[in-house]
Amino acid sequence: MGELILDLIPVALGVVLSPLAIMALVAVLLSQNARANGIAYLLGWFLGLAGLMALFLWLFPVLQVHQRGEPPLWVPLVRLLVGLFLVASAVWVYRKGRVHVLQMAAASTPRDVVAASPQLPGWLHSVESFRPGRTLLLGIGLFVLNPVDASCAIIAALDITLSDVDPAAGVWVAAAFVVVGTLPIALPVVYVVVRGRDAQPLLDRVRTWIAGNTHVLNAALLLVIGALQLQKALAALL
Template identity: 75%
Template sequence: MTPVALGVVLSPLAIMALVAVLLSRRARANGIAYLLGWLLGLGGLVALFLWIFSRVEVHSQREPPLWVALLRLLLGLFLVGAAVWVYRKGRAHIAQMAAASSPRDVVAASPQLPGWLHSVASFRPGRTFLLGLGLFALNPVDASCAVLAALDISLADVGGTAAFWTAVVFVVVGALPIAAPVLFVVARGEAAQPLLNRVRSWISGNTHVLNAAMLLVIGVLQLDKALGTLL
């Protein structure tokens, strides 16, 4: 499950949105609200699909039913396609910056936060909570990783207690990249802003390759499991 967990951890949009939240006027309250929303999205989806897979009793069958392999196949194809899209988009930004001939061109070519995230500075904790929840639950890549985690736990030959704690560890690991900056800002306050600005710049310029590679690994692993079952 490590690649699937890393697929949740390496979520550039979620981390860039968090940085914007932590640079807002209500940084501490909004950061905590965003973290709670992210935890609810991650934990809620894992719990929901664990319940669904338990109802169809995939764990009690010697051979997983056909729909399990088809689900892995569809999610694997989606994640491989997402990896190609993320990589090509990042490469396009780099090529655009390389071709820039003026400071204005460089600024225009630089990866920016989506336009709607620029309003985060005025958010109150309630809206920020919904932002954290929505960025996980409505992000097809993160949601796919949660479904795959629940499926792997359900298919594992472990008891209910071990499955529960495995799910808890998965949620905790997935929340670490959100929780760590929030706790840092809660502890440091305004002194944390220079570091947050550097983190945002680094994410904008570098994570497309890492994220694309991780999505590709997860997708290929799921395709391998699906094809191994189907063939």
């Protein structure tokens, strides 16, 4: 159990510090009806993370990753591909993040946030007028369709499936992973729900900090996670 938790810590941090999700959240919390939209976005993010984890926790046993005591060849190959993708993503996140730091720090409306974050979909320019239903879909889509966050969830499900913990303990570990991955979205949303307009000064400070630091932290985490996956893949293949 302890070894599994240690393996999952960097993967969980990769979800926690997702710049795409946090920048979209900032836009949502600056929109009209920020409380309802914030709750809808939080619910969507939770459903995306929990749903993807549940899918692969079901799928990997069906694919018999424990067949004859050793994972089949496709398991290290998946780790190899995911590791290469995450290392490349780390380089991309770092280079792109530096370009938009000042523009993001100066953003004061949802439109400004989206303009400072070209990786966000263009239709987010209309986030000011989003209703909760559409914001819910945004939360789900930004996790499930974001290859970095989705890769972290898949890695977590694979590590849990390959571990020696019993199925009940694996479910608890997966639930803890989902809770930790949801916290960076939940805490700002709860704060806005409680404080309303009084939350704006803190949101401005958080946005400024995110603009200046998140891309560096996220790039470093992606690099670490990618390197760990490459190490596991090569150890199994060689």
